[in-house]
Amino acid sequence: MAWAPPGVEVNSPPHWPLARGEVNHVGDLVAVVIGDDRYAVADAVDDVMVEYEPLAAVVDAEAAIVGAPFVHEELGTNFGAHACVVDVDPETGKTTIVRYVAVDDCGNPINPINPINPMLIDGQIHGGVVFGIGQALYEQVAYDDDGQLVTGTFVNYALPTAAEVPSFETDRTVTPSPVNSMGVKGVGEAGTIAASAVVTNAVIDAIRPLGVDYMNMPLSPIRVWEAIQDASGSRAEANR
């Protein structure tokens, strides 16, 4: 139960230790086996049978909006949408983010208990998006052949700075949460969750005409350049 000021009633959703009726993700607990010794328990685990019906993955935004099941039905709706425009220089592989729009829903920003300064919300989104951009384009922990960390300082562990990111355009929808008295929803991680995916997708979208449809993060210039070379086959030919 969350803390609340005296006189304020807080409702919060039930948290069950085991999945009830439906499983939300791989790794959800469905059964607990208790026994006197570990071998008996291991044998008993083999006898646990779980019948389940897998749901089809929803990868289309339109389909997700209309009628697709929620992962956590009882928690109401946590959502946001980010869009990003990038320039990719096909000769050097360097990505420049041209425009970034983030629309997130943190529920009631002006709630009866604790009105939230909207600049705080934007600040959380800005910071989260820069984190996601860092993961998508820059950050990498690298070791040399001797196992020595070669990204031990901020000279070589590349974090994006203000010069690498555009001025973010943010907006909000307000859908009060039904599961707490303030109607608020978390926003601290909203930027991070969307940003690495949207930036990666934007880069892939830009270079798909060159034959690249998949890359691992970070999408550093050399990786993008090599992916384009590999897709066009000219690297393979040059090495023959």
Added chain:
Amino acid sequence: MIPAAFDYVAPESLDDVITALVDGGEDAKLLAGGHSLIPLMKLRVAAPSLLVDLRKLPGLHGVQRQDGHWRIGALTTHAVLEHAPELGVVSDVAATIADPQVRHRGTIGGSLAHGDSASDLPAAMLICEAEVTLQGQSGQRTVACADLFQDYLTTALAEDEVLTEIRVPVLDGYGHAYQKFTRRAEDWAMAGVCAVVKLSDGVVADARVGLTNLGSVPLRATAVEQALQGLPATAESLAAAAEHAAEGINPPADLNASTEYKQHLARVLTRRALADAVANAG
């Protein structure tokens, strides 16, 4: 990130600086802007026993035009060069160094004496065919920048010598450009190419191309320069000449780039730098 202990002096005359250098022996280092030396000391890659600070020395600041040369005092900051567009490619290059804080502290003399091929100014000095004045115990000598850079972080400066002035020939009528490739704005160049081009009736009368961070010393792409000589300055001829940019260079692979990728960048950046330089040639 804490440097080893060191002694510190800040003499008020060049003679006193040289005396301090001689007395300090091989472990004495000159301190100008400090933006290369201090980080190395904090990483304990460098551990000088004595720092001889140049900040109180008079007369080593500023840019003057004299006898067809720009005379640039060794303690002139990158920010001053950045805001002196009459210096052409030197100004182009200075404007790309790190960030504004560094450019207001870092000095041209310090950058050249440091001898790092990843620094931006050395390659520009090569293509301008600049020379430096070195003052030591036994007097003054002049060294061409082509002879100054000898190996990675190694220059022709003797232990008792101070780099006091840089003389850059005035390149009137030359177009100029610098193409610096970095992952982030403030990074050292992964590769950089500076170019100056003089045209005569649309034909290349003189083209010079310098390469940053593509070897243990700054380099000139002489094959490109020769390939362009006397050709019309068309996009095709510039592109064809730029294909020679990686000839004879073997840049070591690092965290961000393979040798092959750096050679490719050298060709692409050379083509772009030449095109930019031709576009603003008078």
